[in-house]
Amino acid sequence: MGRIVYGALAPHPPHLVYAENPPNNEPEAECGWETLRWGYERLRKALEGVDYDTIVVLSPHWQTYVGTHFLGVPHFRSLSVDPIFPNLFRYHYELDVDVPLAEAMCAAANEAGLVTQMMRNPDFRVDYGTIVSCHLTDPTWSKPIVSISSQRSAAYYSIEVMQEQMVALGRATAEAIAASDRNVVLLASESLSHRHFVAEPDVPEDMSAEHITNHHQYLWDMKLIDMLRTGRSQAVIDLMPEFTEQAVSESDSGALTWLLAALGVPDYPAELFGYGTVIGTGNAVMGWNPAQAGGAP
Amino acid sequence: MTADGTDRADRAEAGFVAGLIVPGLPHPLLCPDACEGYRAIADGFAEARALLERIDPDLLVVYSTMWPSIIGHQVQARPEPEWVHVDELFHHLGSMPYRFRIDAPFAHEVVHSAEARGLKARAIDYHGFPIDTGSVVALRLLNGDNRWPATILSSNVYADRAETVVFGKAVGDAVRTQGRRAAVIMVSTLSNRLFTDWVAPADDRVHSLKDDEWNRKILEFLGQGRLEDTAQLSREVHRQIRVPKVVNFKPMWWLSSALGAHNDYQGTVHAYGALHGTGAAVVSLVPSDGGIGLKEFDEDDVEVFRGDREVLA
Numbered sequence: 001m002g003r004i005v006y007g008a009l010a011p012h013p014p015h016l017v018y019a020e021n022p023p024n025n026e027p028e029a030e031c032g033w034e035t036l037r038w039g040y041e042r043l044r045k046a047l048e049g050v051d052y053d054t055i056v057v058l059s060p061h062w063q064t065y066v067g068t069h070f071l072g073v074p075h076f077r078s079l080s081v082d083p084i085f086p087n088l089f090r091y092h093y094e095l096d097v098d099v100p101l102a103e104a105m106c107a108a109a110n111e112a113g114l115v116t117q118m119m120r121n122p123d124f125r126v127d128y129g130t131i132v133s134c135h136l137t138d139p140t141w142s143k144p145i146v147s148i149s150s151q152r153s154a155a156y157y158s159i160e161v162m163q164e165q166m167v168a169l170g171r172a173t174a175e176a177i178a179a180s181d182r183n184v185v186l187l188a189s190e191s192l193s194h195r196h197f198v199a200e201p202d203v204p205e206d207m208s209a210e211h212i213t214n215h216h217q218y219l220w221d222m223k224l225i226d227m228l229r230t231g232r233s234q235a236v237i238d239l240m241p242e243f244t245e246q247a248v249s250e251s252d253s254g255a256l257t258w259l260l261a262a263l264g265v266p267d268y269p270a271e272l273f274g275y276g277t278v279i280g281t282g283n284a285v286m287g288w289n290p291a292q293a294g295g296a297p
Numbered sequence: 298m299t300a301d302g303t304d305r306a307d308r309a310e311a312g313f314v315a316g317l318i319v320p321g322l323p324h325p326l327l328c329p330d331a332c333e334g335y336r337a338i339a340d341g342f343a344e345a346r347a348l349l350e351r352i353d354p355d356l357l358v359v360y361s362t363m364w365p366s367i368i369g370h371q372v373q374a375r376p377e378p379e380w381v382h383v384d385e386l387f388h389h390l391g392s393m394p395y396r397f398r399i400d401a402p403f404a405h406e407v408v409h410s411a412e413a414r415g416l417k418a419r420a421i422d423y424h425g426f427p428i429d430t431g432s433v434v435a436l437r438l439l440n441g442d443n444r445w446p447a448t449i450l451s452s453n454v455y456a457d458r459a460e461t462v463v464f465g466k467a468v469g470d471a472v473r474t475q476g477r478r479a480a481v482i483m484v485s486t487l488s489n490r491l492f493t494d495w496v497a498p499a500d501d502r503v504h505s506l507k508d509d510e511w512n513r514k515i516l517e518f519l520g521q522g523r524l525e526d527t528a529q530l531s532r533e534v535h536r537q538i539r540v541p542k543v544v545n546f547k548p549m550w551w552l553s554s555a556l557g558a559h560n561d562y563q564g565t566v567h568a569y570g571a572l573h574g575t576g577a578a579v580v581s582l583v584p585s586d587g588g589i590g591l592k593e594f595d596e597d598d599v600e601v602f603r604g605d606r607e608v609l610a
Contacts, residue, residue, distance in 0.1 A: 064386045065491045065572070079425040084367050086423045114493050123392040124383045125427065148384075155542050156493060198455055199417055200368050279367075 002180035006050050007263045007288040008043055008255060009228075009270075010187040012132035013179035013278035014082045014089030016040065019205055022139060026090040032205030040136040046271070046287055047137070048187065054098040055138060055145045057187040058232065059129035060253030062149040065156065067115030068169060069149040070102040071181075074123050077193065080128050088204055093131055096144040101182055103145060108172035108179075115151075115163060135190035143185075148173075154252040159241040166254035169233015169238075170261025188259035192224055193217035193247040193282035200279065213280035220247035221275070221282035228270040228286055233260045244295035247282070311476040312554065314584070316556045317345050317439070318519070318548075321363045321431020321484040322497075322576035327390040328600050331498035337527040341568025341579030342438040348581050349439060354480040356400055357440055357447035358555075361484040363431035364546050366451035369417025373449035373506055374404035375426065384430045393433050398490055400446035403456075403475055407448065410470040415602040431484035439482065452551075454543050458531070459548045463602040465554025481555055485548040487512040487576035488538035496573065504574035511538045512576035514580075516569055519580050522588045524563035528553035529594050537596060538576070540559050552582075558598065561588030 015024055019032035062069070075096055082089035089250070101120065110116045129149045148169075154162035177184050195217055200207040212218040220243055227236050236243075237260055244251045251257070266288050273285040319342065324331065329339035349357075364371070379396040404420050406414045411418035413438075432449045440447060450468065457556065472479045488508035503509040513536065528549040535546035567579040 057580060062385055066386060066493055066495060068387075069388075081423055081425045081427055081431075083364070083427050085424050090423060090425065104522045117495075119388050119390070121383050121388040121392060122386075125386055127385070151493075153493070155540050156490070196367050196455075198367060198369065198453070 002177045002182040003185065004174060004177055004186060004262060004290060005052050005183045006047060007259050008137065008187040008188070009131040009259065009284055009286040010137055010189055010230045011191045011283040012129040012284065013281070013283060014058040014062070014085050014128060014132055015204065015278050017091060017132055017135055022135070024092040027088055032207060033276055033278055034275050036276035036278070036283055042273040043137065043285050043287055046289070050185070052183045052185045053143065054101055054182050055134055055143050055185050055187060056132055056148065057130050057145060057189050058148040058150065058258050059127050059151045059189045060131065060250050061253060062127040062147065063152055064149040066154050067117050067295065068109055068151045069117045070106045070119035071097045071118050071126065072099055072102055072120045073097060073148040074099050076126050078125055080131050081107070082126065082128050087229070089128060091131060095126070095134070095141050098144040098146050101176065101180055102146045104176040104180055105173055108176040109169055112168045112172045113223045114168055114172070120260050122217065127179040127217070129189045133187050136208065137187060146228045150253040150255065154244065159244050161251065162254050163237065163257050164241060166257035167261040169272035170258045173258070173262045176265070186259055186262055188255035190250040191281045192221045192249055193284045194250040195280060196275045197280040210277055212277045212282055217247055217282055221284070225272060225275065225284050229233060229272055231267045233265045233267065236260065237265065247275040263288055264292065266293065298339060308479065310471045310478055312478070313472060313481055313556050314346065314354050315480040316483045316552055316582040318468050318552070318578060318580040319345065319482060319484055320575070321361065322432055322572040322575065322577065323384050323387050323390055323393065323430055323434055324572050326393065326434045328398045328498070328524060330537060333500055335498060338570050338572070338577055339438070339580060344567040345579050345581055346439050349480055352480065354445060354478045356477045356479040356481050357445050357448040358396050358404060358549065359432050359447060359481055359482045359484060360452065360551055361429050361432045361449060362452045363429040363484060364449065364451040365454045367454060368421060369372055370411055371451040372404045372407045373399055373428065374401045374420035375399055375402050375422045376428065378428060380425060380428065382428065382430065382433050393437065395428070395433050397436055398443035398446050399469055400448050403471060403477065404448045405473040406475055407450070407468055408528050410474065411464060411467040413470070416466050435482050435484050451584055452547065456547065457544055458547065458550050458596060459599045460602050461475050461550045462554040462599050464474065465551045466600065468555050470581060478603065483552045487515055487578055489575050490540050492574040501571045503571045503574060503576050508526055508538045508576055512569065512578065516566050516578055516580065519564045519582065520566045522564040522582065522585065523551045523560040524556060524562055524582055525558045525560050525594065525608045526589065528558070529596060554581065557584065559591055560588060561585055
């Protein structure tokens with residue numbers, strides 16, 4: 001019987017990969033966003049003690065207005081260039097997909113009443129949200145992944161409808177994992193507050209220009225983090241419509257709601273590995289370890 | 298003298314000589330014969346191509362609502378971008394290989410002109426940069442042989458009317474500075490609500506009667522050459538028939554600003570139909586001496602962008 005062995009809030013600013021200077025990203029940085037990068041370092045350290053087979057990630061940057069899609073090609077090798085920050089992220093990737101698990105999740109979601117689709121086109125370019133979150137979690141791409149799209153029902157209907165669908169998708173994800181033989185790490189690839197600056201410093205990693213866009217966004221970020229650190233996941237889901245609207249949050253993607261639902265709406269604390277801003281947006285790296293449920297924050 | 302040091306002799310004819318409005322979803326390119334409606338839209342693209350051949354501009358400027366930007370306005374400047382593109386939603390329809398002929402000096406001129414009007418802008422010149430589906434569809438169907446050089450402009454997600462109008466003027470500045478006869482191609486749906494489940498091509502239709510009626514009203518205006526009248530309706534169009542993915546429905550602002558904010562155009566609706574529920578039209582606008590003329594408009598003209606003045610932050 002498969003298990004969800006870990007869950008993480010794993011934001012995907014390409015700046016973090018840029019600042020890490022991995023050999024497969026073309027641009028080079030001098031420094032930058034260390035509090036978040038060190039947060040990811042702590043996440044990776046936490047995962048060293050976890051035995052897992054597959055990473056499952058839900059990304060806001062694979063936007064599918066017709067249903068939820070799942071990568072369904074066993075292997076990808078290509079170049080990912082960020083459409084917003086191409087000066088920072090031109091990343092050569094090669095990754096494996098756990099297609100049987102993806103198909104199982106797709107079927108379970110379909111059984112739950114959601115519109116679903118497998119993505120079988122071998123020319124498809126994997127979205128940069130998936131790549132950034134997975135790289136920062138597992139830089140050597142040692143594990144196969146399942147990538148799930150964001151179906152944008154917050155825009156088409158309402159945040160409440162998005163929540164209903166993401167809760168259903170989270171439960172279906174958990175059911176499919178339980179019916180498999182995989183130990184799985186889940187990643188919700190999203191920022192918290194998501195209001196960007198519209199200008200970039202001449203040196204992108206000039207940290208004297210980096211801060212939250214406004215105080216209001218910061219207050220919302222801290223509120224959400226505090227609730228997650230104290231195990232109040234259901235309250236976070238309940239607050240999500242207001243948070244999403246007020247903080248212009250990337251939670252409109254459904255990734256965080258999906259993660260919390262798949263984890264069974266944990267009443268145990270998440271561990272905060274790091275918080276920081278990236279071009280004005282608020283980002284937290286946080287982890288949930290079901291095996292340590294009940295531990296102190 | 299232009300940003301690249303050239304000084305063209307034919308400035309007397311410089312300016313935008315035609316505007317096109319086209320949809321960006323991939324069906325007319327990848328499955329034009331899946332149903333009569335898709336075929337009609339593909340035929341509309343063919344008519345628009347024939348118009349371009351008659352006018353024979355020396356440059357195509359694509360403004361795509363399907364290329365979002367955050368750091369100002371991005372301008373495609375790679376001379377020969379080449380890739381095999383797959384749409385993130387309609388990937389099952391197939392792949393779209395492309396190799397385009399981009400006018401890099403003009404792209405840099407746009408950046409120069411935009412900055413001169415207070416905007417943030419940057420040229421994009423990277424192998425593998427993800428050119429959006431709408432731009433690929435438009436350039437493949439209208440300029441598949443790369444007869445004319447082109448460039449592509451992004452649509453800034455935070456920009457509202459003032460910034461968008463100024464960006465249109467900046468691109469017009471660049472066209473005149475280089476003495477070009479340019480055609481502009483605006484990639485956008487009218488109503489943008491997709492069906493959220495799969496529909497057979499034969500069953501495809503505009504999502505609702507309301508969307509359809511608004512689309513037809515817009516096309517009535519455009520068919521009469523009333524571009525600025527249509528642009529002035531943008532906020533209402535956004536409220537009525539746009540799923541709010543961005544701050545406002547802005548492509549008509551940009552198009553009218555670039556082509557000329559008036560109603561003196563020869564407008565032709567080459568096709569109108571549905572692409573997975575959205576309102577898809579192919580329209581051409583050619584500047585003419587006659588037309589509806591200027592009216593008293595509700596919204597001001599803007600010449601220079603002075604920032605959001607902390608209103609948004």
